[in-house]
Amino acid sequence: xxxxxxxxxxxxxxxxxxxxxxxxxxxxxxxxxxxxxxxxxxxxxxxxxxxxxxxxxxxxxxxxxxxxxxxxxxxxxxxxxxxxxxxxxxxxxxxxxxxxxxxxxxxxxxxxxxxxxxxxxxxxxxxxxxxxxxxxxxxxxxxxxxxxxxxxxxxxxxxxxxxxxxxxxxxxxxxxxxxxxxxxxxxxxxxxxxxxxxxxxxxxxxxxxxxxxxxxxxxxxxxxxxxxxxxxxxxxxxxxxxxxxxx
Amino acid sequence: xxxxxxxxxxxxxxxxxxxxxxxxxxxxxxxxxxxxxxxxxxxxxxxxxxxxxxxxxxxxxxxxxxxxxxxxxxxxxxxxxxxxxxxxxxxxxxxxxxxxxxxxxxxxxxxxxxxxxxxxxxxxxxxxxxxxxxxxxxxxxxxxxxxxxxxxxxxxxxxxxxxxxxxxxxxxxxxxxxxxxxxxxxxxxxxxxxxxxxxxxxxxxxxxxxxxxxxxxxxxxxxxxxxxxxxxxxxxxxxxx
Numbered sequence: 001x002x003x004x005x006x007x008x009x010x011x012x013x014x015x016x017x018x019x020x021x022x023x024x025x026x027x028x029x030x031x032x033x034x035x036x037x038x039x040x041x042x043x044x045x046x047x048x049x050x051x052x053x054x055x056x057x058x059x060x061x062x063x064x065x066x067x068x069x070x071x072x073x074x075x076x077x078x079x080x081x082x083x084x085x086x087x088x089x090x091x092x093x094x095x096x097x098x099x100x101x102x103x104x105x106x107x108x109x110x111x112x113x114x115x116x117x118x119x120x121x122x123x124x125x126x127x128x129x130x131x132x133x134x135x136x137x138x139x140x141x142x143x144x145x146x147x148x149x150x151x152x153x154x155x156x157x158x159x160x161x162x163x164x165x166x167x168x169x170x171x172x173x174x175x176x177x178x179x180x181x182x183x184x185x186x187x188x189x190x191x192x193x194x195x196x197x198x199x200x201x202x203x204x205x206x207x208x209x210x211x212x213x214x215x216x217x218x219x220x221x222x223x224x225x226x227x228x229x230x231x232x233x234x235x236x237x238x239x240x241x242x243x244x245x246x247x
Numbered sequence: 248x249x250x251x252x253x254x255x256x257x258x259x260x261x262x263x264x265x266x267x268x269x270x271x272x273x274x275x276x277x278x279x280x281x282x283x284x285x286x287x288x289x290x291x292x293x294x295x296x297x298x299x300x301x302x303x304x305x306x307x308x309x310x311x312x313x314x315x316x317x318x319x320x321x322x323x324x325x326x327x328x329x330x331x332x333x334x335x336x337x338x339x340x341x342x343x344x345x346x347x348x349x350x351x352x353x354x355x356x357x358x359x360x361x362x363x364x365x366x367x368x369x370x371x372x373x374x375x376x377x378x379x380x381x382x383x384x385x386x387x388x389x390x391x392x393x394x395x396x397x398x399x400x401x402x403x404x405x406x407x408x409x410x411x412x413x414x415x416x417x418x419x420x421x422x423x424x425x426x427x428x429x430x431x432x433x434x435x436x437x438x439x440x441x442x443x444x445x446x447x448x449x450x451x452x453x454x455x456x457x458x459x460x461x462x463x464x465x466x467x468x469x470x471x472x473x474x475x476x477x478x479x480x481x482x483x484x485x486x487x488x
Binding site: 040041042171200201202203204205231236237240241242243244245 | 282283446447448449450451452453472473475476481482483485486487488
């Protein structure tokens with residue numbers, strides 16, 4: 001059986017003093033797996049990622065992560081501390097520094113790495129994976145094409161040599177050809193043994209690159225299945241288009 | 248009848264609504280649905296003239312309304328709510344409601360203060376919505392759901408024949424949702440024509456006579472809830488975001 005890298009048990013979370021947005025979330029992510037969370041608007045998909053990454057602190061439950069230095073409990077830790085342990089989060093808005101160059105963006109990604117030589121090696125490694133960026137080192141990130149920005153985002157993520165990457169809506173706002181590229185990058189990263197948990201509104205595309213699919217609605221997990229079996233489940237129709245009126 | 252004929256709305260190079268046509272029969276409930284970014288709210292804003300349209304025509308019965316300013320459309324009996332509630336926090340529920348006839352009609356703009364009729368109408372509305380017990384509370388003490396209910400109340404102040412509701416169920420707890428749903432059905436029985444934009448599919452499919460589905464700026468399907476739910480193309484647009 002493959003190694004479990006990330007395990008959520010009974011996670012409850014919400015924003016500020018507001019209601020619980022996600023309730024009793026139990027989820028496991030194995031080494032090298034790509035798991036895609038889908039579900040209608042307001043299901044709580046992005047909130048799950050934010051609760052894991054420490055953007056919001058879970059109100060209940062545990063997030064266990066198998067880091068390089070052993071098993072860790074992430075719930076309650078600050079985001080920057082979590083990132084140091086080898087878990088990386090790519091938010092929906094992508095958060096590139098548009099007015100910094102490619103090279104500066106990569107250096108910022110390694111902000112938590114104190115050893116300069118180590119950082120240089122890691123940036124080299126990332127540039128070998130995305131050679132296009134090597135030609136663009138002095139270009140401002142904001143002036144690059146959507147596809148190049150996407151490469152920079154993934155390059156920044158792998159600089160941290162993460163074991164787990166969380167990705168919120170990789171296809172958002174990208175042209176169809178660039179979406180395809182983005183998912184190819186995701187598959188390549190996972191092939192190296194990195195586990196990926198992603199949220200995707202384009203359920204069909206997200207699941208096509210994933211091993212497993214998790215379906216959420218109203219803050220809870222409705223079911224989990226191998227990715228290829230998710231969309232043929234009868235419950236999908238009702239989740240997205242509502243209950244049938246009784247005749 | 249509210250008729251939308253070949254309406255197109257562009258923002259720069261982006262076509263937010265593309266050559267869209269549908270109509271809402273009198274005394275029926277019609278819902279506009281579709282995945283995020285489909286153009287629902289834009290079309291809604293075109294009907295209430297928040298945005299001028301680039302092409303096409305919009306009619307209320309035989310009167311063309313897309314060429315009129317927003318307040319003229321309101322005087323013809325078209326009322327709308329907003330996705331985010333718009334209230335004056337320091338004023339009470341009664342005061343907030345009372346302001347609406349005054350602000351809603353151009354011939355009232357020059358009058359001073361709120362009339363007796365406005366207050367009487369506000370009382371009627373509060374009874375209709377079953378919220379007389381909170382009549383003197385300042386708005387800031389209300390829950391989000393109560394504010395949404397008040398938003399519906401504000402629309403009703405001018406007694407419109409056509410009611411446009413932008414996500415009336417968003418962020419509302421289940422019990423209050425029942426109330427809003429029930430009131431919408433009563434309004435239909437009273438002969439009002441209702442058009443909603445809504446993401447809560449159980450609500451949409453439960454109360455609509457007609458459902459219009461938008462995706463990427465165009466209308467891709469319309470029909471009864473049952474017809475729309477059985478349409479494979481409709482599910483597909485939701486699954487491909």
